[in-house]
Amino acid sequence: MFTPSRIVFLPVAALAAAQPVQAMVYLSLEQAQELMFPRQTLTPAPLALSAAEIAAVERETGTRYFAGALRAWKGADGYFFADAVIGKHDLIRYAVGLTLEGKVRQVEILEYREAYGGEVRNAAWRSQFIGRAHGDPVQLGHDIRNVSGATLSCQHVTDGIRRLLAVYAIAIAAR
Amino acid sequence: MPLQSPRVERRDAGHASVRRARPLLGTRVEIGAAASVSAAELHRAVDAAFATIDRIERLMSYHDPESELSRLNREAAARPQRVHRDTGAVVRAALEFASLSGGAFDPCVAPWLEDWGLLPRHGGPRPAHDASWRDVEILDESHVRFRRPLRLDLGGIAKGYAVDQAVQVLKQSGARSILVNAGGDLRVAGEQGETIAVRSPQEPAFIVRTLVLHEAALATSSACYSRRRVAGVEVSALLDPASRAPYLGGASVSVRAADCTTADALTKIVLFAEPRTAERALTAFRAQALVLQADSA
Numbered sequence: 001m002f003t004p005s006r007i008v009f010l011p012v013a014a015l016a017a018a019q020p021v022q023a024m025v026y027l028s029l030e031q032a033q034e035l036m037f038p039r040q041t042l043t044p045a046p047l048a049l050s051a052a053e054i055a056a057v058e059r060e061t062g063t064r065y066f067a068g069a070l071r072a073w074k075g076a077d078g079y080f081f082a083d084a085v086i087g088k089h090d091l092i093r094y095a096v097g098l099t100l101e102g103k104v105r106q107v108e109i110l111e112y113r114e115a116y117g118g119e120v121r122n123a124a125w126r127s128q129f130i131g132r133a134h135g136d137p138v139q140l141g142h143d144i145r146n147v148s149g150a151t152l153s154c155q156h157v158t159d160g161i162r163r164l165l166a167v168y169a170i171a172i173a174a175r
Numbered sequence: 176m177p178l179q180s181p182r183v184e185r186r187d188a189g190h191a192s193v194r195r196a197r198p199l200l201g202t203r204v205e206i207g208a209a210a211s212v213s214a215a216e217l218h219r220a221v222d223a224a225f226a227t228i229d230r231i232e233r234l235m236s237y238h239d240p241e242s243e244l245s246r247l248n249r250e251a252a253a254r255p256q257r258v259h260r261d262t263g264a265v266v267r268a269a270l271e272f273a274s275l276s277g278g279a280f281d282p283c284v285a286p287w288l289e290d291w292g293l294l295p296r297h298g299g300p301r302p303a304h305d306a307s308w309r310d311v312e313i314l315d316e317s318h319v320r321f322r323r324p325l326r327l328d329l330g331g332i333a334k335g336y337a338v339d340q341a342v343q344v345l346k347q348s349g350a351r352s353i354l355v356n357a358g359g360d361l362r363v364a365g366e367q368g369e370t371i372a373v374r375s376p377q378e379p380a381f382i383v384r385t386l387v388l389h390e391a392a393l394a395t396s397s398a399c400y401s402r403r404r405v406a407g408v409e410v411s412a413l414l415d416p417a418s419r420a421p422y423l424g425g426a427s428v429s430v431r432a433a434d435c436t437t438a439d440a441l442t443k444i445v446l447f448a449e450p451r452t453a454e455r456a457l458t459a460f461r462a463q464a465l466v467l468q469a470d471s472a
Contacts, residue, residue, distance in 0.1 A: 003454075005454060006454055006457035006458060006462065006463050006464060007445060007450075007453065007454070007457065007463070007464040007465075007466060008463070008464065008465050008466065009466045009468060010383075010384065010465065010466065010467050010468065011468050012375050012376065012377075012378075012383050012467050012468060012469045013469070015383045015384065015467075016383075017375060017378070017381035017382065017383050018381065018382045019380055019381050019382070020372075020382060021380075024194070024196070024205075026194055026195050026196050026205075027195065035218060089379075089380075092203075094198070107197055107198060108195060108196070108197060109195075109196040109197060109198065109203060112196065112203060114380075116379070116380035117380075144372040144382060145369075145370065146354065146356060146361065146369055146370065146371045146372065147356075147359065147371070147372050147373075147374060147382075148356075148359040148360075148361060148371055148372070148373050148374070148393050148394075148395040148429060149359050149373050149374035149375075149376065149379070149395040149397060149399075149427050149429065149467075150359070150374045150375075150376060150379035150395075150397055150399040150400060150427065151202055151203070151358040151359040151400075152202075152203075152400065153201050153202055153358075153400070154198035154199075154201060154202050154203050155201075157198040158198060
């Protein structure tokens with residue numbers, strides 16, 4: 001008796017392939033602030049680092065520091081940071097909540113954008129998403145919501161958090 | 176159709192739908208849920224689900240020298256080690272999958288992955304050359320012992336387990352329409368089906384298959400991103416336990432099963448077991464596999 005196999009083999013070359021790009025907004029900046037510091041007023045904390053301070057951050061973390069993506073706010077019981085990082089094929093905006101002592105208490109991804117055509121290397125493309133003012137409408141219109149297979153790691157976010165903590169130590173805690 | 180995590184979180188009184196993501200388990204973990212509660216309450220339930228995933232990562236991470244798993248690798252050959260319930264459950268599941276697959280699923284091949292720089296080398300007794308998963312013993316539900324020094328690695332199953340636990344937390348909170356996706360290992364629960372897009376294994380920009388999941392889990396394994404050259408040799412994180420050779424093919428294996436722990440483990444069994452063994456395992460768990468075969472690089 002023939003028992004049908006439970007394994008389906010599909011040669012990829014024979015399949016029609018679509019190239020939609022995954023783009024997902026999870027939280028706005030304000031929603032993330034409200035989640036991490038409910039009902040608190042957050043006031044912007046300027047992060048003007050001197051050249052020496054930037055060099056110290058880069059040395060300590062082994063990453064490059066680009067002014068413009070990282071922003072900080074102070075609330076009654078902690079700090080709120082928003083940052084953006086790019087990987088080989090993606091851009092991730094994320095937020096980190098710190099305690100008043102500078103310990104990480106929450107991390108949320110705000111937005112995830114894929115770009116397989118090398119767009120991440122294009123400053124004009126990046127600037128659509130980085131440093132965007134509150135409430136700007138977001139261009140979306142892509143169809144894939146859930147993906148499986150060949151997923152990229154989040155190492156650049158982990159590195160970004162490490163860098164942000166070094167910036168906190170130098171630009172906020174030490175001052 | 177615009178794709179957006181709803182910026183408006185309340186559609187009508189006491190009905191909320193959210194979708195959030197955090198960097199966990201080395202990847203982006205997404206949680207989506209809907210419930211007949213306020214947005215604030217639903218967010219708290221999602222917080223709890225993320226916290227569970229974080230807790231599981233702290234227990235079972237091979238990368239973290241302070242994890243419970245790392246403690247086992249350092250101490251369990253010397254004396255039985257008490258473990259949390261979750262760790263015990265995952266170790267037990269790993270051993271069961273190893274046993275039913277004749278070792279095609281093998282949680283004890285980390286020394287080779289360490290050699291290739293794919294896993295960190297922490298301190299501890301040198302693994303015995305002929306140690307295997309058969310040397311891992313579970314004593315009275317909450318203790319684990321190794322008969323010989325070895326390196327236990329739960330990376331082939333822990334992600335699926337974390338997804339299942341997060342789904343449980345959300346179910347207990349009363350959420351419907353639950354989705355948890357940990358870097359492509361995912362599970363869907365609730366009334367509605369979810370459409371899942373499966374990437375081409377070697378051209379991840381392209382989606383080559385979509386399927387609808389309803390009350391089920393899907394896990395995908397491929398060597399796509401772990402493949403690299405080490406000391407002049409091509410390696411990947413998918414190691415064939417029988418030959419000790421890295422999988423370098425261009426295929427991906429996706430398994431649909433009732434839960435994500437099972438789906439996760441079965442992808443390795445489909446990759447490395449004899450076809451008859453793989454079929455038997457899939458049948459036993461009422462699972463199906465989809466193998467996307469790209470041209471080999």
